[in-house]
Amino acid sequence: MYTTIQAALTSIFSLLASALWQAMERLGRGGVTYAIVGSLSPIKWFTPIQELPVELLHHIFLLACVPCQRHSRPLECMRARCEGGGTSSLVLGRVCRDWRNVAWGLPDLWQRLDIIVTKTDHEDGFSRKVQLIKEWIQRAQGRLLTISVQPPGKTYGGHSPHPIFDCLALHSMQWKDLYLHTPDDCIQILNSAARGRVPCLETLYVERDRGARRSKPPLDFIADAPSLQVLDYSEYHLPRAGTRNSWPRLVSLAADEGFGSIEALQLSCPNLQYLRFRDSEGNALSFPRTHFSRLKSLVIKKKFWPVKAFKAPALESFAILDPPPDEFSFRDLRDLMDVSGCNLQAFGILLRTAYEVESLQNLFLRMENITNLYIGSYKATDYHSLVRIIPRMLDPGVSEDDHRGILLPKLEVLQYCTFDPIRSVHMVNMIKNRWHGVDGLKGTGIAKLRWVRFRKWKEEILVERLKEEIEQGLRVTYDLSYEDDLF
Numbered sequence: 001m002y003t004t005i006q007a008a009l010t011s012i013f014s015l016l017a018s019a020l021w022q023a024m025e026r027l028g029r030g031g032v033t034y035a036i037v038g039s040l041s042p043i044k045w046f047t048p049i050q051e052l053p054v055e056l057l058h059h060i061f062l063l064a065c066v067p068c069q070r071h072s073r074p075l076e077c078m079r080a081r082c083e084g085g086g087t088s089s090l091v092l093g094r095v096c097r098d099w100r101n102v103a104w105g106l107p108d109l110w111q112r113l114d115i116i117v118t119k120t121d122h123e124d125g126f127s128r129k130v131q132l133i134k135e136w137i138q139r140a141q142g143r144l145l146t147i148s149v150q151p152p153g154k155t156y157g158g159h160s161p162h163p164i165f166d167c168l169a170l171h172s173m174q175w176k177d178l179y180l181h182t183p184d185d186c187i188q189i190l191n192s193a194a195r196g197r198v199p200c201l202e203t204l205y206v207e208r209d210r211g212a213r214r215s216k217p218p219l220d221f222i223a224d225a226p227s228l229q230v231l232d233y234s235e236y237h238l239p240r241a242g243t244r245n246s247w248p249r250l251v252s253l254a255a256d257e258g259f260g261s262i263e264a265l266q267l268s269c270p271n272l273q274y275l276r277f278r279d280s281e282g283n284a285l286s287f288p289r290t291h292f293s294r295l296k297s298l299v300i301k302k303k304f305w306p307v308k309a310f311k312a313p314a315l316e317s318f319a320i321l322d323p324p325p326d327e328f329s330f331r332d333l334r335d336l337m338d339v340s341g342c343n344l345q346a347f348g349i350l351l352r353t354a355y356e357v358e359s360l361q362n363l364f365l366r367m368e369n370i371t372n373l374y375i376g377s378y379k380a381t382d383y384h385s386l387v388r389i390i391p392r393m394l395d396p397g398v399s400e401d402d403h404r405g406i407l408l409p410k411l412e413v414l415q416y417c418t419f420d421p422i423r424s425v426h427m428v429n430m431i432k433n434r435w436h437g438v439d440g441l442k443g444t445g446i447a448k449l450r451w452v453r454f455r456k457w458k459e460e461i462l463v464e465r466l467k468e469e470i471e472q473g474l475r476v477t478y479d480l481s482y483e484d485d486l487f
């Protein structure tokens with residue numbers, strides 16, 4: 001018991017110490033900071049803390065409970081064991097009565113609620129957890145809420161946390177950001193209790209529980225969500241096109257199927273900037289192409305048809321990942337570029353078939369402004385193209401004599417994710433030439449390659465041969481995986 005308390009206190013001290021630094025720095029009293037932080041040793045900690053004015057204590061508590069900025073989702077925070085946010089407000093309240101009074105009276109501390117549903121919660125019928133949630137929300141005094149609900153592992157294992165969703169649904173007018181892992185009965189609760197009652201909802205991440213595998217239910221509770229900005233759903237359908245109002249503020253959508261047609265999607269979210277199609281079946285091809293005037297980033301995974309359905313003149317970043325081999329064609333990729341007239345800065349392609357190198361080269365000729373390129377391959381026997389031909393194609397020292405000029409002259413970041421490690425001299429030469437420049441081409445505006453990334457290997461294969469360049473500042477890393485988000 002003693003060690004637990006000790007550990008809790010120590011973590012509060014470190015939180016407080018960093019919070020204090022920030023607080024005092026903001027107040028411009030650097031000299032005092034040293035005195036206070038220096039006195040935060042477990043032995044004599046409370047004397048100076050208790051003498052702090054309540055306003056300063058407020059400030060410190062708020063800083064100590066600031067949510068982590070490094071992760072976009074609370075679940076990632078929990079996995080990375082980030083401090084801050086989450087339960088710090090409760091921990092602060094446990095230290096002493098004075099602190100509890102301060103913490104309880106500060107609604108800003110209670111705006112974020114991370115709920116992990118445990119087996120114990122299920123065993124006592126959720127009554128304690130629901131009570132805690134009620135009190136927590138009460139302390140937020142009507143502030144907007146960021147809420148996450150997750151199972152302890154990957155699934156609830158058949159134990160639906162529906163009483164928690166019943167309770168949360170009563171407060172849907174306060175929802176701002178939701179990160180949910182949901183069995184189907186909980187989505188039904190939201191659909192019946194919260195529909196038309198989510199005026200402030202800005203972010204929704206929703207993942208369906210693995211236990212549920214009947215037909216995908218619609219997310220009807222967001223049919224009318226005028227503030228929605230970010231939507232990321234998998235294994236669900238959007239509300240049917242005829243029944244949903246538009247989401248004029250929606251800028252980022254990671255979509256499964258179940259959005260209706262591409263035209264319907266465009267009507268629902270005319271201001272989309274980031275669109276990611278996940279792995280799923282379905283084909284919602286539209287003719288003519290649908291015009292997404294603000295779309296900057298498009299990622300298409302395990303499908304190919306959307307390539308033929310879009311016109312996106314503002315597109316800056318585009319990736320096609322593992323398209324079905326029988327549908328894929330370079331010609332359609334070129335058509336998308338040509339019809340859109342876009343000026344791409346980042347491009348990614350991952351194939352499980354052999355590369356048609358000539359077609360890839362023709363495509364690159366239309367992408368003169370690319371600074372970031374990803375090339376991926378699942379195919380082990382495509383070694384010759386990946387190790388020899390493509391690196392030579394990208395080598396300004398080799399393509400010097402080509403009348404079409406240097407391919408991708410602005411390339412700064414090259415990501416190369418292949419099944420086998422790349423050890424070829426062609427790759428080394430290309431990297432060296434793009435780093436040093438090539439005699440005769442100096443001053444022609446070829447960018448310096450800054451960073452080359454390869455797939456994770458135990459040993460870093462090219463590092464020895466690029467020692468000189470690395471010393472001069474080139475980054476060569478072996479940190480890519482097939483699951484990474486590219487751009």
Ligand SMILES: *[C@@H]1O[C@H](CO)[C@@H](O)[C@H](O)[C@H]1NC(C)=O
Nearest residue numbers: 341342343344366367368369
């Ligand atoms: C590359 O950028 C230049 C200058 O911004 C622009 O004029 C040109 O059209 C761009 N090229 C492509 C293929 O978009």
